[in-house]
Amino acid sequence: MFKFKSANKRIVLEDYSYDYPYSYRRKKSSFKRLLCLTLVTLLLSGIAWYSVQADTADDARHSSALSRINEVQAGQLLLQSDLEQRYQTAELKNSKVHFSINGMLANVALEQSFNNSSGDWVEGVYVFPLPDTAAVYSMRIKIGDRVIVGSIKEKQAAKKIYLAAKQAGKKAGLVEQQRPNLFTAKVANIPPDTTVQLLLQYTQTVNYQQGKFSLRFPMTITPRFLPGLPLRAASSESAQLQREVALANQALTLESGLGWGFNTDVVSDGALITPWLNPKASDAGQLINPISISADIDMGMPLKEIASAYHDITVSKQQGRYQLQLSAGQVSMAQDFELSWQALPGQQPQAALFVETIEGEHEQAQDYALLMLMPSQQQAAAANIAREVIYILDTSGSMAGVSIRQARASLIMALSRLRPQDYFNVIEFNSQAYPMHRQAVAASANNVQLAIKQVQNMEARGGTNMQPALQMALQQSDDQRGVRQVVFITDGAVGNEADLFKTIHKHLAASRLFTVGIGSAPNSYFMRKAAQFGRGSFTHIGSVNEVQPKMAALFQQLENPVLTGITITWPKAVVVEQYPEKIPDLYQGQPLLIKVAAKQLQGELLVQGYNGGELWQQSLILKHKAQHSGVAKLWAREKIAQLLDEVISGRDEAAVKPEVVAVAVAHQLLSPYTSFVAVEDVASRPSPQGLVPMAVLNARPKGQAGQSFAYPNTATRSQQSFYLGLLLLLLAAVVYGLSLKRREQRL
């Protein structure tokens, strides 16, 4: 078939070239008409030719993707980007992470390396997760035996520096923040057969809840769902949108994260946050992206129950400090690492102050402090008030595998804890939202049994369209039925976090939103922020064994009164810049945690709040002995977070951006508007050598069903050929008719 067509094309071309001078010589007036017709013919045959070409190209691309799927047993090859054919992939090897925990502060050094084992010069692209509260303050890149050190620059400026170095053949590195917990590292001009090491350092606050200290380190990224229409479809009408599409597409080729996703009108950086996953399953006995983990803990007091939730660790004690490492030496980066420890009974800290003093060059020294205050045990719930609880269950495709089992178990336990005076509803969602009842119903034994039965049959499939489910859940019922709580069970695998936070902020009213993060690699940033805007709390559940204790703790929080309207009165002489500015409500077992900057921090402060209508207060004398490095960076990180939250609650982003850049540059921190860039002084890539992109693969989250793949192509060109054929037939008839007419005229 194809040969016929190409022959056709050639005939027409010869016709044209032969025809052109001849007719021109014969008659000038008919030449124009004939030229027109010839052009039309050419055009049409061109279209026909193109359609055949496109078809074969489609087939070729499709079959190559398919062969990849078959080779690798259907991994997470979700979508094909146009770049797919042209880049290489690499796996991480021998990563290392070390946590130095000192009181409520953790300093973390992370080292990740990958190999360019090809014979080409490459640009490595690695999209990776970090804890969403991390203040990333140092970046170094080691290429071969060369080390280049990164410094913080405004994002666009950093990108320019990096691109210039990339063009010039200099070794260069760029680390950008796409989300607070999702980053992109690019390393340009990696010579053939060279190992690259990416060394990052960050500091974070240790989590302290229910008398338990914990720390979470994400290791991979659950594929995110990208709502909205792909921008490449370019079927938009308005010129403005067309321009935006063109711009976005340009950005796609210029600065793609080599992801499988497309930029959409809702998630404008889809391609940057969707790294490919290693198709090999990590639980097949083979290590994928191996990492070794170690930590030392110095809390200044004896500890108990130092444990890791999902990985085996070995702990040793030396002079009051605890050291630990993985029992297995290395593990796959397929599941978040969660470390927890506790103080001995009766020794749980009630308050703690960590201070770092930074000597300014010209001005007075500045004190930065992290203040933790555990409210004395609140009274147990006196009033047995009725509640209206709305449960949202995410049954999207990314939940398939162990996640949906954990989610179902959590929800069933939650349902069975309802009391007869409560009201409830369950909203299941994937591509659409499916409420179980139109309105919340009474939690009668019968209703609850029916609901549990339905939940048991819920399967995971489809997209993650959270927006409608959230709106439905936050919709107030007509009659007030006591306290209204929304429990949201999900893995948070979406790309439109900011939009969702806006929805929560706008529709929350008197409801409170509690998130339960499910799976091996949930989007913790979504969990924490959604709960923050929802004025609730968040919980992580990473295995079915955790459902019982963690849901029980959540229920403690749901059922018991909170400390609201908290205010802090600082000593009169002290001027402080405090974050968060507005103290969130505290639930059972949660401490008050704030970061402040002041010229001289001393005196006595008073904390006041309300516990179920009763005034509660506690005072604290500010005194500290030791210096804790890292507090200033945590304060700056908290300030950036607060500024970005203001964008969600309606402040103009253009006004916020310079403020964020100022803080981030002053404290050398990564932020959405500042990036790390490092450039070598001399060029090393020989100019004739091209640069090939190389994507570093993430490991597939443990236990996630890998049965997700691209749709096959299911249409032929038959209809197109048919209609085009008809059109040409018509045209042939018209031309023939005209020629007959002419002949008649001549006769």
Next chain:
Amino acid sequence: MSRRSLVAGVLLLLALLLLLDSLWIKAKAHLAQGLIRHAWQQSLSSGEPVKPWPWADTWPVGRLQLPSLNVDLTILHGAQGNALAFGPGHVLASADLNSGGTTVLAGHRDTHFAFMQHLKKGDELLLSNRQGKQQSYEVSELAIVNSQQQSLALAASSALVLVTCYPFNSLSHGGPLRYVLTATAI
């Protein structure tokens, strides 16, 4: 002979070729089913895969029936272009036919799976596999998805998913939309 009749002749030839192309695609799809049906019968009796013609790179793996719409199709191994030209294909990454998991079958919207536009909820499909096991499925869900945005995620339950391109009468053939029909085992 005038220039114009020459042009008309070329146009006519092109038109005929295109019409032939269209016809050829449909004829291939239709005629091949006969050969494939024959191979299917043979493989049912022998229990071994039988290629419908010697140079074929696919073979029949099952039979899909829908009496009310007069549908009786033989399913081929694989859902890549070379198989779909001759019959609906079994997407290899999905579960085997009637094995208790979710089986995905794909077919061209303008040939074998054109009947999908007439299916509605509650319709019953009958699927047989090479071991002779038959299983009825009831259409429970019809959806149009954007294949550029969404992947095909499969539930672990016993179900049959039919996929074809959408819209059914579109002129272009590379569009991102797919018509996805889910039928659960009954």
